[in-house]
Amino acid sequence: MQDRSVWSELVGQEPAIETLSAAATRSEAMTHAWLFTGPPGSGRSVAARTFAAALQCAVGTGCGQCGGCTTALAGTHADVHVVEPEGLSIPVAEMRALVQTAARHPATGRWQVVIIADADRLTEGASNALLKAVEEPPERTVFLLCAPSDHPEDVSITIRSRCRVVALRTPPREAIARVLVQRDGITTSDAEWAASVCGGHVGRARRLATDPDARQRRADVLRLPVQAQRLTDAFDCAEVLLRAAETDAEEESKARDEPEKDELRTAMGADGSGKGTASAKRAADAAVKQLEKRQKMRATRTQRDTLDLALVDLAGFYRDVLVTTAARGSGGASLNHPDHTEQIVEAARRWQPEVTLRKLEAVLTCRDALRWNVKPRIAVEAMAAELVNG
Structure with a gap:
């Protein structure tokens, strides 16, 4: 029988579930x-929301059925x-x-629960404001912060020292494939393929399994290492990456921006009739302008986040080349991109390890920039x- 508790939202995170359930x-x-x-895709914000639901559960166990669980998750x-x-x-x-x-x-x-996604993006002033609350919290308030494991130091040490750390891991491929089949109704073959190439990112696996455009953009990115041979190719390479990121951002914005504007206009009475509607419309227009700034x-x-995912794919390709070179004669290597094995093996044959390493460092430097x-x-x-020059 499929688990319907809130903890079923966390994929492949059994140690974390044990800790949070006990709390x-x-x-x-x-x-x-x-x-x-x-790491990216491990489900930091999902873990925080799941824990919040368990804390608000009427039963106290995170049943997933009561009003506290369902509204917290929603x-x-x-x-x-x-x-x-x-x-x-x-x-x-x-x-x-x-x-x-x-x-x-x-x-x-x-509980009064505060979830701060991407706590590493707090400004210095925001960190100081949060620190005062974390140092002397109200009795029934709990703060849940999320930050990537590769840069947890971006959360100030004074805040980190006052938090209990829950380290999530990259979910196993088998766990990702299983949840895609059981929860999302994706075919076994598509789920297994998506789980094998998503880099442990559950949301990305779901998108790759269901969105042909997302699969095509990934394929375009992974063709770049072998196609970029001349300096002019470099600019074509850059254009492909930027266009893919812009397209993803535009698609997500289309799905969210207009509904948000319509909801705001309705809430402020901009579409009403009768006395006072003119002032309501002016107030709604001003609020929509502020919303548009936030949407931009x-x-x-x-x-930027989508571009970073593309760079992670690119870094994974060069990592696969290095692993393939090192594993020569000792059996097959575990690859991030097993569906591009032929290109990876060919690159490992043509490139010296130091060349591959320089290319990988260029990708990582771009992510830092x-x-x-x-x-x-x-x-x-x-x-x-x-x-190209590497």
Whole structure:
């Protein structure tokens, strides 16, 4: 029988589930601040939302059926507050407002829960505002922070020292394939293929299994290492990467932006009739303009995040080449991109290990540049030139 508890949301994270389940059911295992770390796709924010649902569960176990569980998972629980950066950072004003909300007594649930996705993007001022709340938390408030395991130090040491750390792992391929079949109704063959090439990223596996355009963009990215032979190829390479990221950002924006605007206009009475509608329309128009600014920042962030995923795929290709070179004569190597084995073996035959390593370093340098807010086109074109010259 399929598990219907909230913990079924966490794929391949049994050690973390054991820790969080114990905290949700036993007061002596509970603390007021948690930091979820893990590689991309491991489910940091999913773990935080799942834990929040278990804390609000009417039964106390994370049953997945009660109102506390279902509303917390759906993002509609009155006492679960989620902060996701619309832009590239979380500003101090937003954090101060959240800290004030966190100081209230729970309205309907057992806890006042604050989830901060991408806590590594807190500005210095926002970190200081959060630190004061974490140092002296209200009795029934819990803070759940999420940060990538490769850069947890981006969360200030003073905040980290006051949190209990839950380290998530890359989910096993078998676990990802199983959840795609059981929860999403994807065929076994498609699920196994997507799980084998997603790099342990559950959401990406689902998208690759269901979206032909996403599969095509990945194939385009993985053709670049063998196609980029001349300097002119470098700019074509950069254009492919940037276009793929822009397309993903545009598709996500289309799905979210207009519904958000319509919902805001309706909530502010812009579509009403009768006395007072003119002032309501002016107020709604002003609010929509502010929303559009936030949506633009979110699109920029989405584009950078999508570009980073493409760079992870590219880095995985060069890693596979190095592994194949090292494994020569000792049996098959475990590859990130097993469906591109032929190209990987050919590259391993043609490139010296030091050349492959330089190419890999160029990709990693590009990822770092994007983290420091270098313009994507500049960072990607510089990387592409290094890939050709390397």
